[in-house]
Amino acid sequence: MAKKRYVMVVDMKRCIGCHTCAIACKSGNNLPNEVWWNRVLTFGGKDMDTPHGKFPNLQKQYLTLGCQHCDDPACVKACPAGATYKREDGVVMQDYDKCLGCRLCIMACPYDSVRSYNEDNPEYYLDFTVGDKMVKPQQKGTVSKCNFCVDRIDNGLSPNCVDVCPAKARFFGDIEDPESEVYKLLNANKHTQLLADKGTNPSVYFLI
């Protein structure tokens, strides 16, 4: 059987920057205060929701950014503890139990702020666990990041951020499967990857 490779596809033409995917991830994974695995960036002016250019010749798009689950991940090479590793199906994992908090992975990763570091005990607004119970709780002194919601996908569910998208701009699946939606979308549409020239071959594609 052909090896799986999970990828995410985001249609930048449709994305409206609404942050629903960011909140779905935050709530489903019970992320601590100030920790975001999925961020929405404004591809325009300096500040959030502002455009590039001079009135009235303006441009604005949105870009969602989380771990790119690279095929040839720089973080895995950098991790001295084996805490960061890549599964057979392509998901780049972070094992909190093994993680030393050295943050070499953050330095090696070409992408800004896709990994979060819990310097202190993770803090939450509510005094009980929210989100999916099967998600591993965060730990002090460790790094965390998007893991394509492995607990969900291993149970046959889609990642938290995919189906919720109001603009219907997010897709997830096995790029090695010619019947999959992601395969068909990438085949039929112009697309790009972020910082492709860094050579890590990210598994997140943007339709442009």
Added chain:
Amino acid sequence: MAKQGASFSEAFSPEVSAAQDEQVYSCMCIGNCQSRCRLFVHVRDGKAVKTSMAPFPDPRYNRVCLRGLSQVQRIYDPNRLKYPMKRVGERGEGKWERISWDEAIEMITTKFKGYQEEFGKQSIAFSTVSGDMGFVQGIYSIKRLTNLLGATETEYSLDMSDTFGLGRVLGNGGVFNQRNDPADLANAKTIIIWAANVPDSHPHDWRFIADAQQAGAKVIVIDPRYTTAAAKADRWISIRPGADPALAMSMANVIITEKLYDEEFMLNHTVAPFLVREDTKKFLRQSDLTGIKPESPAIPDPYIVWDPTSNEGKMLSEVQKPALEGNYTICNFKVTTAYTLLRDEMADYPPEKVAGICEVEPEAIREVARLYAQNKPSSIYCGFIQYNNGLQTGHAWGILASLTGNIAKPGASVGHCGLSGYNLNFIPYLFPRGMNAHIVPWIYLKEVLKSGKFKGKDHPIKAMFIIASNVVCNATNQKEILNTIFPALEFIVAVDMVETDTTKYADLVLPAAHWFERIDIAQGPDQPHTTLSEKALEPAYESKSTTDIYRLIAKGMGIGEFYKHSDEEFIQMLIDTDLARASGLTWENLVEKKVIQTLPTCWVNWAGNKFPSPSGRLEFYLEDPKPRIDCGIEIDKSREHLPVFTPPFEAWPGNPLMKKYPLVYHTVRQRWRLHSQWHGTPWLRELDAEPLVKIHPKDAEARGINTGDVVEVFNDRGHVVLKAVLSEEMRPGMVSVPKGWQRHQFIAGSYQELTQDHCNTSDFNQSFYDVLCEVRKVDKSAYEKLK
């Protein structure tokens, strides 16, 4: 369009939930974004731990947003009102004494009965808006109480300018049922998004517009500022704020001049061929010619049209193809076709002249008009016009649809919201003893309180019960509310889930249950379903459902027999119609399936061109224009048979006030809040930490303002102090402040201090953007004082 989620399984599985010790309930998110999303509420150990998107039978309607997914933080908000509280100290001082429900209800009913005895039934007023859109617990349910008690009910005076303008053309006046199913937008070839930032305010409608674009549709956005909608449009027209009626009428001018109209549609489905009497301005009818008026409205009084083949006036039904244009004399009546009057009125708005009014190139006006008329089917996605001249804009939209036939067809839609409640049994539910409430528009309330009269009769109002409404935050001219309206009321009760700007100024505060803490049903309007919202949790602390609060009040007011029903029985009463049953909407089905699709996918409003007007046609010419609400005030009909461009009330060059306050002031909807709900949600505040005023760099530079500076935005009515962000998205000459933040979240003041409360006596609507302001940088020393 690629099917969402088809690549990777489902978003929800009962087995996975069970394995995580979750009980999952099917609930509804029912603020008034109009979407009414289905939510699964995941409960673990008695606590809601997550909300997730629950599907509709047709997956194209599946929806949820960042707010629906943050509900858990609202349920457990530390600012949840916990128990009834009585004011001690002055209003607004923030000093409260906890009391029991018995004491609270005793206070309410004693005072209410006392006022009604001494000052009349109308002396107690109930005020609600759109904070809760469930049918049993929310917006409509208050009418049962007000009609049983013969009380005053304030009408919200919101979103009713263009809505009423278009509504009069359709014939259903001031109700929101106008457009097709939003999913039908995917069928349009041309979509004009007018005064709406769909991605931020209606994200779940956006996908259908994106689908249309992918299929080759042209999307045009008409908006002063460069919104996300503008960023995705094929063409963005930055119109001068408040100039919308002129632009719409200029489009009509182009369509008429270039003969791009659908003559067959106009002759058969609009009042175009009807003959308007020069003397009365009304349509010529059979009874005018015979002199015999029908004894009852049930007996038809046929309209007369001109038959060009026999050169005479005849009954509409007798003429195959009546004259579209012309002046005629029939039995000494001088008449003109309604179309001729329209043609002549629209002749005042050629693109070259309107270009100056709208600050839009004439060629852009022509291009949009031609697209709308020819690249069919075309839809106008209407935003709510927030200027005093919105009525004319809506009327003009009705004219555009009438000229081109871009209505009542797949892909051709105009106006707001759509069908909701059409299949429900409202009469026994809302008016068990008939219609006895006195409807006073909020925007007219100040006048009624001042004069003590309404429609010429004494109408003292002594008390107000406010529920599911943060009126101090969301209604115009905040200082007038706090300094004039509230002081005129001896007793104010406010009911809400959390402390708000409004509860802070009440005399008695009651804690309301959250939406998932009681049962209800909800419908559309943005999706074609009737959905059950289950009770997932017990009301927190001592909070109560709306119905439980009404039951207690009803008992104390002597109308307890009308509230003997359980919530389930109220729901069953509401859905007890043949129409509901015909679409499978029964109690048993609701309980089993949770959601019933009660309208067809991509349903088309007014199918068959059946309009609810007196003539059954689109009445772009109004023979007898009336105000939206009867407050005993005459209007100048001469300016409303057809729209005549009038500038906005305040925000317009030529207003001398502009010398002092040169910037137009917008208070805009953002994704982070729904009106003022979600104002305190921590996850959302991490992303959107503080209110910011957006200003164009040119206007900022002239005032020495940079991004991050603390500024004061002000006019004669009030001020708000907050940080500034420079953005090229802003049209020079205007600023925008996000609405919904509470007073305590600003450095000083509130965005709502600046807005005006002019009462338009035709549409009785609040004009939120019809405001001028100035902005100045606040230096450090002053800033410290303000804090």
